[in-house]
Amino acid sequence: MKAKVYVTLKKGVLDPQGKAIHHSAELIGFSQLADIRQGKYFEISFNNGIGEAEARETAEKIGRDVLANPVIEDFSVEIEG
Amino acid sequence: MKFGVIVFPGSNCDHDAYHVVSKNVGQPVDFIWHKETDLSSFDAVIVPGGFSYGDYLRAGALARFSPVMNSLKDFAADGKFVMGICNGFQILCEAGLLPGALRRNAGLHFICKHVDLRVETSNSPFTSEIEAGRVLKLPIAHAEGNFTCDDETYSSLEENGQIVFRYSDEHGNVVESANVNGSQGNIAGITNLDRNVLGMMPHPERACDDLLGSSDGGDIFRSLTRSIEACVV
Numbered sequence: 077m078k079a080k081v082y083v084t085l086k087k088g089v090l091d092p093q094g095k096a097i098h099h100s101a102e103l104i105g106f107s108q109l110a111d112i113r114q115g116k117y118f119e120i121s122f123n124n125g126i127g128e129a130e131a132r133e134t135a136e137k138i139g140r141d142v143l144a145n146p147v148i149e150d151f152s153v154e155i156e157g
Numbered sequence: 158m159k160f161g162v163i164v165f166p167g168s169n170c171d172h173d174a175y176h177v178v179s180k181n182v183g184q185p186v187d188f189i190w191h192k193e194t195d196l197s198s199f200d201a202v203i204v205p206g207g208f209s210y211g212d213y214l215r216a217g218a219l220a221r222f223s224p225v226m227n228s229l230k231d232f233a234a235d236g237k238f239v240m241g242i243c244n245g246f247q248i249l250c251e252a253g254l255l256p257g258a259l260r261r262n263a264g265l266h267f268i269c270k271h272v273d274l275r276v277e278t279s280n281s282p283f284t285s286e287i288e289a290g291r292v293l294k295l296p297i298a299h300a301e302g303n304f305t306c307d308d309e310t311y312s313s314l315e316e317n318g319q320i321v322f323r324y325s326d327e328h329g330n331v332v333e334s335a336n337v338n339g340s341q342g343n344i345a346g347i348t349n350l351d352r353n354v355l356g357m358m359p360h361p362e363r364a365c366d367d368l369l370g371s372s373d374g375g376d377i378f379r380s381l382t383r384s385i386e387a388c389v390v
Contacts, residue, residue: 089305090339092265118210142222145251146216148305 204245217247263339
């Protein structure tokens with residue numbers, strides 16, 4: 077069982093790295109982009125035998141307590157069997 | 158009176174802080190390894206600059222799980238003085254000892270230079286010997302110093318006089334052109350509501366000797382020393 081955790085900057089929080097990437101993409105001709113936001117992606121692998129509900133609960137707790145800073149970031153969790 | 162300087166793996170301004178306290182301020186000081194948990198012998202603890210845990214995840218994000226941090230929370234709750242400088246400020250925000258967060262500088266660059274700061278209030282243990290409105294010249298050296306918080310938090314910081322330093326021009330005008338890293342309201346340093354915990358991005362410990370281009374930082378350590386004396390005596 078695996079959890080995928082995505083951490084993204086909250087809406088409205090300025091993302092200077094995303095802006096710089098957006099600018100670079102435009103420089104090589106991608107003119108149809110409205111915005112690029114940078115985030116972080118984590119893969120959490122669980123020991124055998126854990127159920128989906130427990131995996132999700134654990135991943136959400138790790139997301140809240142460790143991976144994301146609630147002042148500036150949101151996170152979401154996907155569970156993969 | 159005794160100062161402590163916490164050392165995390167990756168701290169690199171710990172020796173500067175130690176040097177300033179022992180030589181410039183002339184007070185006893187000890188290093189505190191981040192795995193220690195007994196802070197009972199200290200009156201003030203400095204959380205120094207550097208790259209704790211290599212800035213992995215986010216600057217300061219992993220240091221907050223070090224064993225010393227729980228003790229530091231109790232230490233602060235007891236009204237003892239805590240001073241976070243640069244990475245130390247980031248750690249105190251991540252740990253919830255100070256509100257807000259420090260994001261990537263608006264211009265993306267790591268900025269290393271002397272800047273001007275206006276002292277916003279003398280009503281803090283860290284600026285009690287400094288006249289409000291005075292401009293200090295201190296060095297900054299950071300990539301993530303862009304202070305941000307929600308509007309409600311910002312209003313409460315202002316209303317409660319928790320904003321201690323703002324980036325300004327040399328005459329003390331808080332203007333956008335002086336806002337080196339894009340911080341909300343040009344914020345360079347804040348305290349908690351009880352004013353015994355300070356976080357600041359500029360490095361006063363690197364500015365305590367005229368040989369280093371400025372000795373303005375000494376007034377912050379002098380204020381803190383007086384404040385400790387007032388509590389201890």
